[in-house]
Amino acid sequence: MSFSRFLDDAQGRVEAVLAAALPTDCSPSRELSDAMRYSVLGGGKRIRATLIYATAETVNCELTTVDPAAAAVEIIHGYSLIHDDLPSMDDDDLRRGKPSCHVAFDEATAILAGDALQSLAFELLAHPHEQLTAEQRCAMVTTMATAIGVQGMAAGQAIDVAASALGLDITGLERMHRLKTGALIQACCRLTAIAGGAGAAALTALDNYSAQLGLCFQICDDILDVTASTDQLGKPNGSDDARQMPTYVTLLGLDGARQAAEHCSQKALEALTEFGPEADTLRELVRFQLERAH
């Protein structure tokens, strides 16, 4: 199967799981459930869900086994975007080509929609599943909680919010991104490894792979922020610059950033040497990321 076909299938697959998992208008607060559906459905590249399905292929795990995890990571990603876009954080009015949640609804509803999405993600991971033991589901809850909490995503965003004042250097920038976006991307591989019962060697390889993929992903985002149009991005271009945020482009220049992305993608591919063709989709995913920035 071609990678673009795999990507289409993964996007369609997780969209259906998300549509079924998100609350409908019979929930107690219609506005809250509307805001949750608005922010999660019908948008986004679904890179995280795709990474989960590609990893499932690699560790020989059925896709149905990781459907809840794929939905959970996209829900967590959606919650983090809602909160990151808030006026007191990055103050972004546009997201995925439409008004941000706090603009389409209001700030209070946006905060609560993010909060309720986080709870929903854990509900999905813990829910009984005929192909997963309770031990596996608990381990998946723990993996997700660690990835997004004070040792992970939330800490990364806290550092990001303070970053323009602090003036991060390249080491500080990388550390921030490892937490802010890298931890959830690594969690995609770890969740799937748990679901597929992968061994320690495979887990280590996937950990190394996803750490580099996450960095490559972020560097490419920084490049696109200056090279792509607002239409292509679905959010305002040049927004990092407007906030005087340190980025890979401001710290390394455009060419330097492209070299750094190339370097990470090489390291990501090297991490997969112990796998055969079963990791080909993971390899394609690296190339797909890199092509975005060219």
Next chain:
Amino acid sequence: MSFSRFLDDAQGRVEAVLAAALPTDCSPSRELSDAMRYSVLGGGKRIRATLIYATAETVNCELTTVDPAAAAVEIIHGYSLIHDDLPSMDDDDLRRGKPSCHVAFDEATAILAGDALQSLAFELLAHPHEQLTAEQRCAMVTTMATAIGVQGMAAGQAIDVAASALGLDITGLERMHRLKTGALIQACCRLTAIAGGAGAAALTALDNYSAQLGLCFQICDDILDVTASTDQLGKPNGSDDARQMPTYVTLLGLDGARQAAEHCSQKALEALTEFGPEADTLRELVRFQLERAH
């Protein structure tokens, strides 16, 4: 043991569990972990943890078995207070006798501290525990997620934020409180019933008890908001009135609200008739609530 001794012990016990569970200054964002500790430690009546320990007594469950659940509910309660106090929500500057989280730190840090506290609560519930099976821990995660998400606490807060505009009647007010505070209070009993392996009859009784206790608790809060001083409350008195919020007192009058609290407390006690002296602390907890309002 007297009830006030039980309360002191429960408060001291959960404070120690919380102090160990909350992040220290070695976390990646010092400010974030400081905000989490600031908001959760050293304050609050710990009614929810006390309810868990009292329920443990009733279902003959060791207190160590429910320590993680007791910490988790207080952490969730702390997160909900941080977000409720935000300028776009209730805009309260004072909480537990000190500046609210967003005043002591800033708005972005407060939002992220709430977010990271939610993750931490799930981490605690899912964490391996020698007295709990993985099935029990998964059920506890599910119970908590349901209680605080779009079908529970978050929906209640969304309705509350819109309430002054909507002009709730007494039925709408009760429905809002059943979600906003009642769902987490019911979760305290359910989490403990799961941990203690309680049967269906005990679970139903505890469900009925905690539903009434939650309402009684809220009615007493509304009464105290008009009868107690800011010093006694640790937050500004008359704050509901200032926001033109419907309350039990504005809808029923002070005497009517006291009668309603009395009625709920009777129903709570009736729900416990199937239990013997093992439920005496739960009974005392009802009387303790009621006495706050007199």
